[in-house]
Amino acid sequence: MARSAPSSPYRRVVATLVALGSFTLLAAACASDGRSLNPPPPAPAAPAVGGTAAPGAPMRLVSPDFNEGGALPVTATEAGGGLSPALSWSSVPADAVELAVSATRSDTGAVLWVVVGLDPKTRIALGTLPGGSVALRNDLGVAGWSAPSADVAPYSVRFTLFASTRKLVIATSLTGQSAVNAIAQSASTQAILNATVSPQPGLGTNR
Numbered sequence: 001m002a003r004s005a006p007s008s009p010y011r012r013v014v015a016t017l018v019a020l021g022s023f024t025l026l027a028a029a030c031a032s033d034g035r036s037l038n039p040p041p042p043a044p045a046a047p048a049v050g051g052t053a054a055p056g057a058p059m060r061l062v063s064p065d066f067n068e069g070g071a072l073p074v075t076a077t078e079a080g081g082g083l084s085p086a087l088s089w090s091s092v093p094a095d096a097v098e099l100a101v102s103a104t105r106s107d108t109g110a111v112l113w114v115v116v117g118l119d120p121k122t123r124i125a126l127g128t129l130p131g132g133s134v135a136l137r138n139d140l141g142v143a144g145w146s147a148p149s150a151d152v153a154p155y156s157v158r159f160t161l162f163a164s165t166r167k168l169v170i171a172t173s174l175t176g177q178s179a180v181n182a183i184a185q186s187a188s189t190q191a192i193l194n195a196t197v198s199p200q201p202g203l204g205t206n207r
Helices: 007-033 174-185
Strands: 060-062 088-090 098-105 111-118 153-163 189-197
Touching: 060 153, 060 189, 098 174, 111 174, 153 174
Parallel strands: none
Antiparallel strands: 060 088, 098 111, 098 153, 153 189
16 A cells, blocks of 8 residues: 655644754854954055145255254355355245345354345355356355354354345345344244254354
8 A cells, every 4th residue: 555645734844853953063164164254354545645845834944064053164264165056946935036144143243144035946055156146245245245254162053044025125234143133024934944053163253
């Protein structure tokens, strides 16, 4: 006599057990491979923008040969040839049409250098002045750079950059500090750079 097929409830129970077994095996396989779900990496930061001056940045006077408060190059001293130092500037006001530079000894107040007629787009190279600029007579009566000498004690030389929104008109009769005062009255912005002159006994005369 032929056997009858299993009833419908019996088939549903078998199917359920098979499904549960498959799920258990799959879960065990995932747990044994050591892998875990990591959070996604953070988004990269936006690149910084460089190479441009911040709005309202102060005007700066710098030199390729010394930093603020550093030693004045020997080439700029009386003992080393007496060449006028190299200077450059940045963040000059957009409305500036002319620059001027002065150099003053901190101990005696003597003005060693006065230069007017500087184009904001130029710079001062070692031992020379850019075209269009003029060196006025300083407190020593020299129309140019009077190289400082070594004194018994160290002192500093203060370089000042003046920016003017109009062409400077300085009377030729004004020299040294008088010329610097006239420039300062017309200037809208100033920047300062200091250099130190160290003592070198027996070299040069005092200025």
